[in-house]
Amino acid sequence: MKLLILCGLIALAFGRQGFGPGEQEWGYVTVREDAHMFWWLYLTTAEVKTYEEKPLIIWLQGGPGASSTGYGNFAELGPLDLDRKPRDFTWVKDANVLFIDNPVGTGYSYVDSAAAYTRDNKQIAEDLVALMKGFYEKMPSFKTVPLYITAESYGGKMAAEFGLVLDKAIKDGEIECNLKGVGLGDSWVSPIDSVLTWAPYLLHFGAVDQAGYDKIESAALETKRLLEAGRFVDATDMWRETEYVVMDVTHDVDFYNVLKKIGNGYSKHSGKIIAKPSARDLDDVKLDILMNGDVKKALDLNVRWGAQSGAVFSYLSGDFMKANTEVVEQLLNSTDIKVFVFSGQLDLIVDTPGTVLWVDRLNWAGKKQWETAKRNVISVEGINEGYRKEVGNLGLYWVNRAGHMVPADNPKAMDFILRKLTNDYAA
Known part of the structure; x- marks a missing residue:
């Protein structure tokens, strides 16, 4: 017993x-x-x-x-x-x-x-x-x-x-x-392969016309040039700029699922404000409240979830x-x-x-x-x-x-x- x-x-x-x-x-x-x-x-x-x-x-x-x-x-x-x-x-x-x-x-x-x-x-x-x-x-x-x-x-x-x-x-x-x-x-795993295929992917999908394709392609090729020159931080910055170009010519296609519903506002980087926040933005807020509220309490943690996450990207x-x-x-x-x-x-x-x-x-x-x-x-x-x-x-x-x-x-x-x-x- x-x-x-x-x-x-x-x-x-x-x-x-x-x-x-x-x-x-x-x-x-x-x-x-x-x-x-x-x-x-x-x-x-x-x-x-x-x-x-x-x-x-x-x-x-x-x-x-x-x-x-x-x-x-x-x-x-x-x-x-x-x-x-x-x-x-x-x-x-x-x-x-x-x-x-x-x-x-x-x-x-x-x-x-x-x-x-x-x-x-x-x-x-x-x-x-x-x-x-x-x-x-x-x-x-x-x-x-x-x-x-x-x-x-x-x-x-x-x-x-x-x-x-x-x-x-x-x-x-x-x-x-x-x-x-x-x-x-x-x-x-191979970032430049992704960036270089954004323009043809969006063109074949119908999300951009030839003019939009040319703008994305130009930015993507500049990202590649900086990467091959060993200017890695500059290449990361240019990758971000290429994303902004994509957002502009597609009027904010969802990078994570091209079929997601999007608002008819203007691009964030163009100086205009989108009429209403996206579902993803709202989910981020909901997750932050959850992780820094009930989850943190249940696990008895004294660290603020996500407080240092921005710095993680910067150092990498x-x-x-x-x-x-x-x-x-x-x-x-x-x-x-x-x-x-x-x-x-x-x-x-x-x-x-x-x-x-x-x-x-x-x-x-x-x-x-x-x-x-x-x-x-x-x-x-x-x-x-x-x-x-x-x-x-x-x-x-x-x-x-x-x-x-x-x-x-x-x-x-x-x-x-x-x-x-x-x-x-x-x-």
Whole structure:
């Protein structure tokens, strides 16, 4: 009887009541001096004897400076949406989901001094490995659980390098971890390929005429020139200017989903004020209230969510436009890790044409086979949810009816991709 009571106590101690349904754990890891990274784990609500029966999936947000615990959690794939209502397609139903506020300074993560902000992608990856060491100290039973790193936007650039650095740390015996795959969603892996395809994408979509195309193309080519000249901060500034040109000639097309309804006001940068705020702006306000109100109180945190997020981007402006395709090639050539790339076809900021360009250029062992591989349909319940191409450990997924936020826009296609990545985690 004493043994049974003891086991019960251990089970109860495993997870806490955080914010929303299910058991959770959260905490900080000091990844470097003055650099404190926050993580928030949702333990799966699947009917299992132990949580370790299901994989551990990390979600990294983009930006850099966008919060995984905020945007990824409440706007895309966590158990509750922004209105605190249960989400039908939450990943937590089938997996343990770990949200990380990364890089340091993002969301609830924070730094004690400006010197502690990250300056490049390699340092971000090293911080994430340090975070995982601290996480496994708190949750040692997850060391052998299959781990998958998934991400969106700039998070994909970080995820690729994180996977490579983590794989090396595992091989060097620095960390015990069962890393199996990396999922790169609408990822800023080759930024210039995205920028250079904005004009043709919008022209073929009918969002601009030839005159608008020419203006975007001119700005995009100047971004490329600065990048190739090694003027990386200037290239980032020119990328922003190119965005302004797009907003002007399209009258504010939604960069994250070109089919989103937009107002008929004038562009923000033209000196005119849009008549009413967008739904996205209103959601940002709603999220800020939530994260700095009830969530912060429930998790007993004394840090203001998002207070340092703007600085995160500023300190990474010199790294922002640099490509990371070589890291993806290393993942494919020197590890047995699965690399899945997925792209919402209605996304503009990291458009599908640009993504296909850099994926097709990858130099890896399966390149020749990739060139002639057949593209198949993503079929879910008899509906075409997109297309897929798979060779060896590389998979590319075109997702229909989805923009930048694939998990929220087309959860059925996302579920299909996750099952492929994790060998049918929900089975």
